[in-house]
Amino acid sequence: MAKRHFKGYFETYRIGEESFEVEIRLSPYRRSTSLSLRKNGFVCNAPSRLPKENLDSFIVSSIPKILSKIKKKPEPIEGDDVYIFGIKTHIEGFSSMSKEKRNALLKKELLPYVKEMTKEYSIKMGIKEDYEVKVRDCHSVYGVNHRKTLSITYSLNLVHYDKHIIDSVIIHELTHHFVYGHSEKFYKILLGVAPDYRLSRKKLINHIYA
Ligand SMILES: [Zn+2]
Missing domain, CATH: 3.30.2010.10 (Metalloproteases ("zincins"), catalytic domain)
Structure with missing residues (x-):
């Protein structure tokens, strides 16, 4: 039932040479913003009242952090x-x-x-x-x-x-x-x-x- 409040859409962010597609899910009930890398790509959950520029800067600064974490993972x-x-x-x-x-x-x-x-x-x-x-x-x-x-x-x-x-x-x-x-x-x-x-x-x- 709660899922009906989601408003999801896709947006492409350019960081340096690369571009990343991010699914943005806004909810009026959310208080914090998070970005995670799922099987199908980046998903950002955010409060719907968050100003667009804040959302964008959050995503742009979070993507490199997530990517560097993944790269550090040693291969077995x-x-x-x-x-x-x-x-x-x-x-x-x-x-x-x-x-x-x-x-x-x-x-x-x-x-x-x-x-x-x-x-x-x-x-x-x-x-x-x-x-x-x-x-x-x-x-x-x-x-x-x-x-x-x-x-x-x-x-x-x-x-x-x-x-x-x-x-x-x-x-x-x-x-x-x-x-x-x-x-x-x-x-x-x-x-x-x-x-x-x-x-x-x-x-x-x-x-x-x-
Ligand atoms: Zn168990």
């Missing part, structure tokens, strides 16, 4: 150098392998580890059931707990991160054994097992592998 794979468990590892010929072969190689590293640690943390957390553990090449989530079938699927992407960060994802998914959503109760259990969970999560989101 550079040529034949691959981050495996947070360590830059040289794998001869990696860059010329097919995606299937690369994924198979990475899966061989990750799967035994997440299997072992899921078992270990299950015991630690008092879970009697035996979870089946899978690894998939998916980038939208780090892990999914299918509680009904007692299986957890982890993202292959995790292979690039330090084991401590991977553990935080394992503990997160195992906490879903007890609590379905991300409520206060959920975090109470999670932080009991992984006290520095928030730091690990920050690293994960910001692509800090080590």
